[in-house]
Amino acid sequence: MQDIKINAVSITERFMKYVKIDTQSDASSPTTPSTAKQKNLGKILAQELLELGLSDAHLDEHGYVYATIPSNTDKNVPVICFCSHMDTSPDSSGENVKPIIHKNYQGEDLVLPDDHNIVLKFSEHKDLKNQIGNDIITASGTTLLGADNKAGVAEIMEAATYLTQNPQIKHGTIKILFTPDEEIGRGVDKVNLEKLGADFAYTIDGETLGSIEDETFSADGAKLIINGVSAHPGFAKGKMESAIKILAEIIDALPKDKLSPESTSQKDGFIHPVGISGSVEQAEANFILRDFDDDLLKSHGETLEKIVKQVLTAYPNSTYSLTIKEQYRNMKQVLDKYPQIMANGIEALKRAGLNPVTRSIRGGTDGSRLSFMGLPCPNIFTGGHAFHGKQEWVAVQDMVKSVETIVQLVQVWEENS
Structure with a gap:
């Protein structure tokens, strides 16, 4: 040597x-x-x-x-x-x-x-x-x-x-x-x-x-698009469903004591919003999903979609699309x-x-x-x-x-x- x-x-x-x-x-x-x-x-x-x-x-x-x-x-x-x-x-x-x-x-x-x-x-x-x-x-x-x-x-x-x-x-x-x-x-x-x-x-x-x-980590990226209902703000009562506010509710509904970078360590995975943009009519958020276990990673995507569907029950005229793509394993x-x-x-x-x-x-x-x-x-x-x-x-x-x-x-x- x-x-x-x-x-x-x-x-x-x-x-x-x-x-x-x-x-x-x-x-x-x-x-x-x-x-x-x-x-x-x-x-x-x-x-x-x-x-x-x-x-x-x-x-x-x-x-x-x-x-x-x-x-x-x-x-x-x-x-x-x-x-x-x-x-x-x-x-x-x-x-x-x-x-x-x-x-x-x-x-x-x-x-x-x-x-x-x-x-x-x-x-x-x-x-x-x-x-x-x-x-x-x-x-x-x-x-x-x-x-x-x-x-x-x-x-x-x-x-x-x-x-x-x-x-x-x-x-x-x-x-x-x-x-x-x-x-x-x-x-x-x-x-x-x-x-x-x-x-x-x-x-x-x-x-x-x-x-x-x-x-x-195994890693996926998720793109969530919310299609809301736009109306003139002066005459919006009973009509407007703001995609911005819907998206804010979804992000606020994410778990805070688990499944977030701020509350996890070691082998714990998370759902993490990394960017948002949009208007009343349409708003978009990008997320990264992470876990060491591929099955748990898949479940994080399912958790995100469950939260989206729950929030949207209060907005009957709004819709969403959620696309999840593999990044690495x-x-x-x-x-x-x-x-x-x-x-x-x-x-x-x-x-x-x-x-x-x-x-x-x-x-x-x-x-x-x-x-x-x-x-x-x-x-x-x-x-x-x-x-x-x-x-x-x-x-x-x-x-x-x-x-x-x-x-x-x-x-x-x-x-x-």
Whole structure:
């Protein structure tokens, strides 16, 4: 087993370079990628990979970056892919990100300089207690940081750099994939798996140091349209049935002590309205439905429709349509068929000096859909925290350990083949 020394300065500089590039995706856009600016990072990554000597590195027309690190062993090793997404969440601005390093963290609350109302409180961010003496990177208070998932991108790039510079580390063929639009659920819509040519994959898109995730929510999206009755408000008595008010009643009737993100944790699912629009005559709401169990997920859609029908009993001249579409499914259904993927991941974490923690994701990753597309794909930590908001942060030392885990992992696959 090789002694691995990852350069903390290099991963820090790389990460801070990437987060300054605005790659926010846009769910309202029909294109792929949804925003052309995502290609700005893709071009840089493809060029950096070419400079490492990966001659097939390229950015395709859909905004995906592909590259190959050739095998340097005589063994027949499965082809392993490492994947991260380049886009950042639409939930908070990703423009003009100003990353800040808080060196030698000592447990204090971190007040961000551009908005003193944005404070990383030691009492609220549980993993800060494990960061004493580490270097914490945040944004300045007016944007998200972009650690989700530029931490993963930087870690894969740093691992690729290390492996190309240390050919004594034996490994099979390694594929690199960077995707657009993961944050809006379209991260693998245009991926070319035949061109990628991998047998198994790992997304580097998790959070806490040492975690590896083999389970996600199963997810559906629901669109509810209420067709009300419009009338002149001056003469509306006994006639008007406002679609806006009907929709408000439906949302208010959703369970509050269960089946909502605010009141659930661990393996509990939910029904969550994420957007509303409309007028008196017609109003629309979009929901996300989530659960780890497919049967329970189906029941959440049935619960929503039951509430709709109950509310509409008071509005005899109004109608509704409810459309529920599959988004992704729990990747554990696939990964349980390939136990070596998780076993090798856990062994790599141990070799990196970490205590492996197998977790379930209350969300999804590109790996969710990749697994069902024929590329089994668990998720490995990046070290990032508080994703999608202005309090997002990552520790340099945790990023170093993620890079080390990747390097250890390719050796484990080679040794076990």
